[in-house]
Amino acid sequence: MTDIFSVLSPGAYTTVQDLGRFGWQPFGVPPSGMLDDFAGRIANMLVGNPDTAALLELTFSGPTLKILAPANIALTGADMPFSINDTPAAGWCAVSVQPGDTVTVGMARSGCRGYLAVSQGIDVPLVMGSRSCYVGAAIGGFNGRPLQAGDCLRRGAGEADHLEHRVPAALVPAYPSEITLRAIPGPQDDFFDHGLDVFFNASFTVSPQADRMGCRLQGPVISQIEAMPKSIISEPSLPGGVQIPQDGQPIILLSEQTVGGYTKIATVISSDIPRVAQALPGDCIRFEHIDIDAAHALYHRQTLLLERIRNEIKLPAAEQRFRRDRPDPAAVDWNSPVVVDKLIHCLYQT
């Protein structure tokens, strides 16, 4: 273990996260973990870490760090200004840093959450199998809380080889302020009739009340069928569940919620959770109906795509099969099965 950086300023809300703490929800412990696990996994890939390594999740604005040991770092996720000793550095790319360097990450220009990985991973104690910070119970991460100025973090043992890994610009996701989320009706879709039409046709605005527990939306009131009970017998919440409280304003549940007694009209599919993680207050959200088979087909595709990206980023820039001219970066819509298929097809070609 090596001291890797000290925190000069922490940013708005910066926590240590890995893929999550699984197997404890029967005891009331939610999974936690990186909310945008697509961007987070890629940050780890870029610095040569396994996907399970712990990294920093940044919210709205990033930290300023004083580097204490040689390392590779990579910033993915939200588009945040990123510099080393006041020289701009590229996101979605491995960057080598040396002791004495100052790394600064600023306010997000698009997207909400950035992921800063360091080679060998952030080393904090494993708590119940995970390094993820769950602030609600003050467990995991760095002392169970968001980073503060003066904190000194360590990385895992090992030497950092210089890496040239980069994500081709064409594969960097855009974070538009108009967001479509695919959702499977249920578990309590039978509590709604007209409410389902409103849910799948109206557009909603992300409210300022959005955190790792859930993302509260504002829009037309979604009402339940009059004859149905106003609440249900409390049951566990899974990430993506869209809860409709009595004011009819939806809340998309995320990874730090354990149980709830409100009806859930629909559930956002796994591969669209990163889009919720990147939504900023004021962004516009629409829900699109998807059936379970289509959702699973997409889940398969996303898994495959991530494996292709894992191989692609290790290639020297000149040999990467994705270049700026192919396809148009603005056209990369991670939510489109057609586009994802094209990307996979393209990556298969030599």
Place this chain on the structure above:
Amino acid sequence: MGAVALNSQCFDRPKFRLAGDRGLLVEFGDAITPEINQTVRAMTFVLETAAVPGVREVIPTYRSVVIVYDPLTTAPSLLVSRILSFYGELARIEAPPPKESVIPVCYGGEFGPDIAFVAAHNHIGTDDVIRLHSEPSYPIYMLGFSPGFPFLGGLSEKLHTPRLTSPRTRVPAGSVGIANNQTGIYPIASPGGWQLIGRSPVRLFDPQRPEPFLLCAGDTLRFEPITPGEYQRRAVGDEDD
């Protein structure tokens, strides 16, 4: 306790509900009763023992289980047929008997600032509150809200008391409280609006223990009154909340 017979309170056929692309909710009844919860417990036991491929997590609740699965390995249709066949055999399943945990509680005084209010609200003495609260064996229907927080059934009607009009900003870990028809223990310090009648020196949740949790859904719990001296003795070695 031996086999759990499917009882008349359970559905003839469980209700299946989709909870996204990785979750399946299976409901066995539509009420909060010990009988339905024992069916939940038996099904949880069967699913965990059978090690069904692709099942990542089985989360028991009051009257349902949530199955978290890996869509690359299995599909809801496969899970539904497995569960239906298990459900048919449930009457013959020998689940281990529920474990009863005894939780020591020092009632009243500084640990239970609201015990007099609970007594006055129900027109009984504080001794009656202690007796009525420590008498039953409470079913633990599920854990949640905060790590290890037990949702208990079976609170005596003579103890039902509304929540505080204004919640406390910090309730110490181990606090035992009442809210309407529910009683429970705060495993970690948190804000809360329950009427506090006592505190336990036992830590329900300690992430550093090999077994972080004392309680398990489907088991039972009994409260045992202890003196302030006994509380201090048992709390020695544990940090304050």
